[in-house]
Structure formats: structure tokens, C-alpha cells
Amino acid sequence: MKTDYLDIIRKAGLRATPQRIAICEYLIDTDSHPTANDIYMKLKDRFPSLSLATIYNTLDVMVGMGYVNALGSIGDDTVHFDGNTSPHINLACTKCHTIIDLKSELVAQLDSEIDQISGYRVLGARVLYYGICPQCQSTN
């Protein structure tokens, strides 16, 4: 089943421009955890005139709507985004700047715990552990 990007964009109160569709498509289909610049570089072939401003703009709205999580920087001073909002752990290596996903039933429990007791309108989560990955540990 394919996600309906048009629907997501419209639900966010935005007009469905080709750029936005492409950004959402990339974010939600990838299992990488791209920065704004990653998305920019990935899409500039298809949209030569695409600007970073548009990407940041779209990203902000998506995060504000809860369709995308903002994970923050992982030692590279740029914000990484996560189009996968299902409950999981993000594991980041601060050396090679890679983020992997870990399924965890505990995160799902965490989500509902917060929903029930916090009183917050929760927009997103940042369940991220950072450290040195096995590969970078041996590469020293």
C-alpha cells in the first residue's frame, strides 16, 4: 500500500506542489535519516531550481504536524529528520554520523504512557541513543 503524499500535504494545510510531494516522498520512503542538505542533494537533479529554503520550510510544517520527527544533530551540527514516526529507537554513531533503527516494544509503551499522563499535545519524539558504533570502535 502506497502512502498518499497528496493527502499528507493537504492535511497539513499546504498546497501540493511537485517539490513538496518529492520531499515527502523521499522522507517517508527512505530509511535513512536525512538532513535538509541530504534531501536537497538528492532532489536537485529532478528539480534543478530547488532551494534549501523550500526544504526547510516544508520540513518545519511536517514536523509541526507530527508527520516527521526532528532528531537533532548527532555530532555533525545539522539536524537529522526521520520520516518513520512509528515507535522505534534511533541509534546514532557520533563518529560516522549514521543512524539506524531498532524495533522496540518499549517505545510503543512509552508513547502511550506519555499520551495518557502528560496532558501535552505530542507532536513528535526523539528516542535516540548516541555513541560509537561497533565498526567505528574497531577502526578507532
Add this chain to the structure above:
Amino acid sequence: MKTDYLDIIRKAGLRATPQRIAICEYLIDTDSHPTANDIYMKLKDRFPSLSLATIYNTLDVMVGMGYVNALGSIGDDTVHFDGNTSPHINLACTKCHTIIDLKSELVAQLDSEIDQISGYRVLGARVLYYGICPQCQSTN
């Protein structure tokens, strides 16, 4: 029981300067989640010549050693730090830029889950949910 700041700093391989002691002291005693600038403003009375560079410098090392967690930005474009590395949830309001702590047994379980299965040398965690706090929801 008082935390031994000298010890923490020395374990990090750093010289125990008054500035560093003050930074650690503030970070670990407070239950706020300060930015570098928060710390700067808090300490500049006692250390008129203190510079932000020193704060960022010290912070980086503390995070790298796992004594402080870097939570990232919460909509205010500045990184917030958490001197409390015991397992808990951080709940951030992206409107008033406040972070509160929530005790959670689930996070402790999460911590050990990661330790056991990941193979990473874990340096820190960022268990943070963001959204709109009850107060900001009504203030609209």
C-alpha cells in the same frame, strides 16, 4: 551526598579549572535543561571574563564522556543540555521552550536493552517528546 565535580572533570582527562568546576556544578545541580548561553549568563557574575567558547568546549567533552546528555534544539534553534543522565523522559514544549522530566521505569529498561543488544559504546541518550504543553494549549 555531594557530587565530586573535581573527580568528574579529572576522569574526563581535563584540568580542574574554576570555570569548568562551575559549569559542571551548574549543569549537574540544576533540573533545568540549559543552553550554552543560559550557563553563560548564569555564571558571568562570578566569572566576568568567562567566554562562551569555554562553555562549548567543556560541554562537548562532558557529552563525549557521557556525563551530560545533549538534547538538541526544541524549536528555539539552540541545543539544550541535561546534566541528569539517570533514565527519564524529557518532555519539551516547542512553544514556551520548557523541558520537564518524567520518571519512567520504561526508560531504564530501554537503556539496558540497548546496552545488551546494540554493540554500541553508548555515550548518551535523547529520550525526548516534544509538543505543546497544557498551559500553551489554553493560552493558544
Add this chain to the structure above:
DNA sequence: TTTTGTGCAAACGTTTTGCAATTAT
């Protein structure tokens, strides 16, 4: 036709860097 979005370039603010003077060990 009206309103919203795009893209560019310039601005902004946080964080980093280089270096001389200072300080901990």
C-alpha cells in the same frame, strides 16, 4: 483571479577556530 509557494540572496544567531596570554599541574 486570488492566494500561496518558490527561489534567490542577504541576514541571522549559534557554534567553532586561531592565537596570545594565563593558569593548573
Add this chain to the structure above:
DNA sequence: ATAATTGCAAAACGTTTGCACAAAA
């Protein structure tokens, strides 16, 4: 004495903003 740290100023970098043009509804 020696090597690390500070603080300053300037630079760097990611991100945001303002505005004229273009495009979606």
C-alpha cells in the same frame, strides 16, 4: 617549567527571512 586552558575576535556554518516571480486552487 611545561603543557593545557582561557578568552577574545573573527570566521564559519546551518538555518531563516524578505521580496519579486511563478504556480496552485
